[in-house]
Amino acid sequence: MSRPASIVGATHWRPARASSPCSARAARTDTRGSMSIAESAPPAHPGFGGEFRTIPVDPPQGFKMIDFQRFNDWRNFNTHIGPLYFRRGEQGTADAFVMGLRVQPYMCNPAGTIHGGMMMTVADLIGGMGAMTVAGIKGKFAPTVNMSFDFLAPAREGDWVEGRLELMRHTRSMLFSHIWLSTGDTKILRASCIVKIPSEGKWAMQKTRPADSPPA
Known part of the structure; x- marks a missing residue:
């Protein structure tokens, strides 16, 4: 029985050029004897290179934007x-x-x-930044040890989402918290998070943090 075509290992691909009559045939040649490189290439998607649309943020009173680049000279996740x-x-x-x-x-x-990945990312940030803030720990990066999530309801484009936490336990090396995201009175996600409190001199922030900024 012949095996189905596989794209495993086809990490390099090059679309056939219309200017060369032989290129299409060449592109379909794969020494692994499986799906051709051209066939394994991801199809063109209208979202790639399409319109990057944003809407006004207009945060509620008292909210300040977080500057995630304040400790680095390069763009991070x-x-x-x-x-x-x-x-x-x-x-x-x-x-x-x-x-x-x-x-x-x-x-x-x-x-x-x-x-869902966006909600999980925000909850993870709250589990670190928020827990460290509530615990009164400054100037350190708290790596996540464990998280669990429950998705409760959707939020739609234009909704304002807020995330809060309850610090459940504070040991010498760990912070345990419960987190929830909500839109208005509707909870859309709940999570449990454990982060590690770094030892002295480990994972310390490299630059001075503005006084009104939360620990990262």
Whole structure:
């Protein structure tokens, strides 16, 4: 029985050029005897190179944009997912640390609702930044040890989403928290998070942080 064509290993591909009559045949030649390189290439997608659409953020009063690049001279993952905002409230309350975002088109899945990966990323940031803020730990990066998620409801383009946490336990080396994201009174995600408190001198921030910025 012949095996189905496989694209494993076809990591380099080159589309056939219309200017060369032989290039199409050459592109279909694969020494592995499986699917040709041209056939294994991802198809052109109208979203690639298409319109990059945004909508006004207009955050509620008291929210400030988080500058994820303040510690680095290069763009990191967090700089690609925002803009994200934060607000600080009274310690010991659910508003001690609040993260917010306006759901942008590029944060959504094809169904027009916020992508689950986006919600998980925001919850992860809250589990680190928020927990460190509530615990009063500054100037350190807290790596995530474990997280679990429950998706409760969708949020749509243009919705304002807020994330909060409850610090459940604070040990010498770990922070345990419960997190939820909501739009208005509707909770859309809940999560549990464990982050590690770095030892002295480990994962310390390299640059001075603005006084009103939360720890990353």
